[in-house]
Amino acid sequence: MKISRISIFDIFKIGVGPSSSHTLGPWRAVRSFLQDSQKIKSLADVVSVECCLFGSLAFTGKGHQTDKAIILGFLDLDPETVEIDKIEHILNDVESHKKILFAGKYNINFDIAKNIIFDFKTPTDYHPNTFDLKLVYNNGEKHTARYYSTGGGFFELHGQASAATIKPMPPHPAQNAKELLALSVNQNKSIAELVFENESFWTSPEQVTQRIEKLWDTIKDCIHRGFLSTGTLPGGLNVKYRAGEIARRQYDYPRFNSFDEFLNLLRGEQLKYSEVSGWVSAFALAVNEINASMGRIVTSPTNGAAGVIPAVLLYAYCFENKISQQNICDFFCTAGEVGTLFVKEATISAAQGGCQAEIGVSSAMAAAGLTQIMGGTAAQVLEAAEIAMEHHLGLTCDPVGGLVQVPCIERNAMGACKAITASQLALTRDPRDSLVDLDDVIESMWNTAKDMNDKYKETSRGGLALSVTCREC
Ligand code: SF4
Numbered sequence: 418m419k420i421s422r423i424s425i426f427d428i429f430k431i432g433v434g435p436s437s438s439h440t441l442g443p444w445r446a447v448r449s450f451l452q453d454s455q456k457i458k459s460l461a462d463v464v465s466v467e468c469c470l471f472g473s474l475a476f477t478g479k480g481h482q483t484d485k486a487i488i489l490g491f492l493d494l495d496p497e498t499v500e501i502d503k504i505e506h507i508l509n510d511v512e513s514h515k516k517i518l519f520a521g522k523y524n525i526n527f528d529i530a531k532n533i534i535f536d537f538k539t540p541t542d543y544h545p546n547t548f549d550l551k552l553v554y555n556n557g558e559k560h561t562a563r564y565y566s567t568g569g570g571f572f573e574l575h576g577q578a579s580a581a582t583i584k585p586m587p588p589h590p591a592q593n594a595k596e597l598l599a600l601s602v603n604q605n606k607s608i609a610e611l612v613f614e615n616e617s618f619w620t621s622p623e624q625v626t627q628r629i630e631k632l633w634d635t636i637k638d639c640i641h642r643g644f645l646s647t648g649t650l651p652g653g654l655n656v657k658y659r660a661g662e663i664a665r666r667q668y669d670y671p672r673f674n675s676f677d678e679f680l681n682l683l684r685g686e687q688l689k690y691s692e693v694s695g696w697v698s699a700f701a702l703a704v705n706e707i708n709a710s711m712g713r714i715v716t717s718p719t720n721g722a723a724g725v726i727p728a729v730l731l732y733a734y735c736f737e738n739k740i741s742q743q744n745i746c747d748f749f750c751t752a753g754e755v756g757t758l759f760v761k762e763a764t765i766s767a768a769q770g771g772c773q774a775e776i777g778v779s780s781a782m783a784a785a786g787l788t789q790i791m792g793g794t795a796a797q798v799l800e801a802a803e804i805a806m807e808h809h810l811g812l813t814c815d816p817v818g819g820l821v822q823v824p825c826i827e828r829n830a831m832g833a834c835k836a837i838t839a840s841q842l843a844l845t846r847d848p849r850d851s852l853v854d855l856d857d858v859i860e861s862m863w864n865t866a867k868d869m870n871d872k873y874k875e876t877s878r879g880g881l882a883l884s885v886t887c888r889e890c
Pocket of ligand 1 (some may be wrong): 721775821823875
């Protein structure tokens with residue numbers, strides 16, 4: 418995809434779990450469909466709505482809550498602001514009354530079993546995450562549109578360019594890592610500085626700072642919720658909330674009034690390596706347990722991989738004393754920019770590239786962000802991303818029961834730990850000694866994605882999804 422106009426806020430989106438491609442993308446697409454449709458004809462005239470899911474959306478849509486996301490989209494609720502605690506009640510209401518408050522205003526009949534169709538047979542051609550939306554009006558006319566959920570909450574309307582391609586060109590566009598490095602060297606600016614200037618061009622420096630602060634607050638709130646959670650995750654696999662158990666066992670977590678209070682205590686501790694890595698894992702688990710329970714997370718670059726970035730950022734915050742607002746801003750700018758390189762030259766969709774496109778990309782992003790705030794050069798930042806991705810190449814997507822739980826939740830902890838190691842390796846080497854650069858590994862990842870058997874691309878038809886005997890799913 419030859420585009421250079423992707424914002425880091427296209428990569429980092431505040432949303433709802435469990436999946437960016439199967440939940441957030443379809444949800445956002447439905448809302449966009451409603452906006453477009455009302456330009457053609459009043460939504461008050463709609464008597465019936467329908468959604469048909471194909472490909473990976475059909476195969477894992479139940480486990481990934483795609484049907485629920487579509488309903489929430491038809492209700493025109495905003496994934497960034499919807500009250501999480503009310504979602505279940507809203508959905509139960511739609512199911513029991515067989516009615517939906519279409520576009521948040523018009524009461525129409527809606528039978529989930531009939532109005533959301535899982536089509537397992539029709540093959541997909543352009544993208545494995547394809548779905549059709551249909552409105553039927555009171556005069557019998559119909560309005561339909563085909564959408565593709567392309568990963569990370571991005572979506573495309575059939576026949577129309579993605580929103581990222583129609584943004585104005587920023588002052589420092591880079592299509593790939595080589596161009597990004599050249600910009601940094603020629604202008605004597607860090608990658609974080611270049612990205613901040615690009616983002617400020619689209620909005621303003623104040624808005625960029627505010628949006629990053631909001632991401633940071635959302636991440637902290639998400640982990641706080643994870644540390645307070647008990648029992649088992651929804652979906653029937655009986656997977657336990659583990660992050661809260663760790664936090665309770667170590668520090669009797671519920672005694673803290675806020676997550677910041679807990680972080681301040683943790684920052685003052687003298688911990689062994691195993692204890693530090695234990696907390697990195699706990700942060701990652703907390704985010705993905707909240708994600709798996711349809712909680713609020715920051716997509717980074719996807720929901721299934723949303724725990725890696727927070728875990729590595731909190732590692733830097735708690736154990737490397739990187740606590741300034743500037744550190745946090747630089748981390749997000751750098752990590753986000755590396756995420757955009759994968760969107761431009763490969764994919765962040767597991768339905769296209771397996772888990773290397775999710776956990777692999779998030780690990781590369783986190784390694785880059787960490788290296789930036791640890792004082793690495795631009796070449797070392799890109800080298801860290803390269804190392805992290807290199808050691809995720811070929812990773813398949815095979816979620817058990819179609820749920821974003823096993824292996825997904827633990828996989829975030831692994832991605833975070835690999836990112837920290839990748840950063841440490843990059844910071845101790847002259848990048849000119851490396852045989853592989855980031856563009857090489859992105860190309861290799863994309864080629865591997867194209868060669869990968871479809872069974873391993875978010876269909877739950879291969880790997881662990883078949884090997885694990887699951888009595889209840
Ligand atoms: S296996 Fe990886 S890519 Fe697949 S759903 Fe889980 S986290 Fe996402």
